[in-house]
Amino acid sequence: MFTTNNPSSSLLSSSNNSPLVISLQHDTDGNLMEADSVESVLTRSDNTNQSSNSSSSSSSNITSMNQQTITNQLPLLREQSSIYTLQVEPVPNSSTTKLCLISKYERDIPVYLMVNNCTFEKLIKEQQKNATIHSVNIDILRKIALLIRRAIVTDFEKSIWLTHLQCGTGTSQLCDVNKCPRYSPFILRSIILSTKIIDISETSLTNETYMIVVQTYLQQLESRKQQYATELIKITKNITNYHLMIEPIIEKFIRQQLYPLHIETIYRIKFICCEYEINRLKVVLDESNLENNQMYQITLLCHSLKAYEQSKQELLLLTHCVEENKDLLKMSDMSNRISLSLDIKMMKNTNIRQQFIEQHRKNLNQYQNSIQKSLLDLAKIHMNDKQKLYDDALTNFKQNQQNLPLCQQFNGIIRNTIDLLLLHITESLRALYQLKTFALLGKIPIN
Secondary structure (H helix, E strand, C coil), X not given: CCCCCCHHHHCCCCCCCCCEEXXXXXXXXXXXXXXXXXXXXXXXCCCCCHHHHCCCHHHHXXXXXXXXXXXXXXXXXXXXXXXXXXXXXXXXCCCCEEEEEEEHHHHCCCHHHCCCCCHHXXXXXXXXXXXXXXXXXXXXXXXXXXXXXXXXHHHHHHHXXXXXXXXXXXXXXXXCCCCXXXXXXXXXXXXXXHHCXXXXXXXXXXXXXXXXXXXXXXXXXXXXXXXXXXXXXXXXXXXXXXXXXXXXXXXXXXXXXXXXXXXXHHHHHHHHHHHHHHHHHHXXXXXXXXXXXXXXXXXXXXXXXXXXXXXXXHXXXXXXXXXXXXXXXXXXXHHHCCCCCHHHHCCCCHHXXXXXXXXXXXXXXXXXXXXXXXXXXXXXXXXXHHHHHHXXXXXXHXXXXXXXXXHHCCCHXXXXXXXXXXXXXXXXXXXXXXXXXXXXXXXXXXX
16 A cells, blocks of 8 residues: 555565555545645655665666656646535434534535525426425425435445445456455545544554445445435325325436536546556556666656646647637736726717727737637647657657567566556546536536
8 A cells, every 4th residue: 555645655675676656645535636636646766775876877867756746736626625524423222422424415405405595496386287296395395305315415425435445345346357456545544534533543544444434434324325215204105196296306306406416426436446546557567576767767658648648638628618618818807997087088979988998898808819829829839748758758668678688678467557557647637627627617528
């Protein structure tokens, strides 16, 4: 296992063949971070036997590379505030209570179900031909909608945490090898430390600890879902034709409102799977006893690919925004307001004054379009530069392999592992920008 906040802890060997450190950074609630890094970060940590290699320029370059952390500023996931908190729940058949983890999506009442919001009430009024739904008090219908929503959210949460469980127990369906490593994604560390769900120091966290938290939370989710179902039965048992005439309408409405969360859930699972796969590939490389220079070449290749793919996705995002008529730059209110001098205000010819104002606004629009085009041009130039660096790194990587005797070249397993590693770096970045595009435009364009 490896962490982002203590790279030296990953140095499990005192040999020259130090492991490749691959890490994902998140904020305290488990979201991928914007300020430092959101996707997987590869860096090389060689602290062993550096003094004996200091005379070599090659080793010196490797050391310089190892001291750098490869970070990228990527868009943050839709929610930035804390997702998970603790709440007190009663223990069944007991007078005691317990602290349970809960997602804010499950805990909070959404705006559209608030009493002072007309969205839900408008939906009910639109069901003019449904006499059954109009016979039920609107507050009862809101409570039904809230319970249905919470049950659906628990299903979303279960799908995410079942993925954690599969990764932590080495039973991930993504793993197509006989022996899958057990790995708990870094998001679990963030959740445990931010919520303090267990009283344990950061250094004491193990995969077994993570799995206890995961299994406990899955049990709590299942228990709460059963509670919601029981409450629904109590509320609806005396409502005629509830399952036939009311439930489908409310559930369809709730699922429409939860569609953004549904999309985010899909991508959170994808991020977890990418992190797991990167860790699995890291294990394969670590167990291959590669030389320092070989590990350095792999790190350099991953570094250049990430920089290129990020610049590519940034350009695509900007292009999609322009195509959807989204202003990349907004003029300030001060720019749009014209302070006319007293002499102009006193002009009797109002047509001239109006033409002047319209010309001003036209010039502003032209300026804005020009600036947006300049921004896209700069982003394209930046992408082309990064692409050239990656192409050069890939060419050098292949050339270095070809220059070696056949017995010293990477075997098929190593080559396949490197290809998969590059693929998952690319996929993680694409997924992040697709989610960002969805948050901005309400859809995910096909790249």
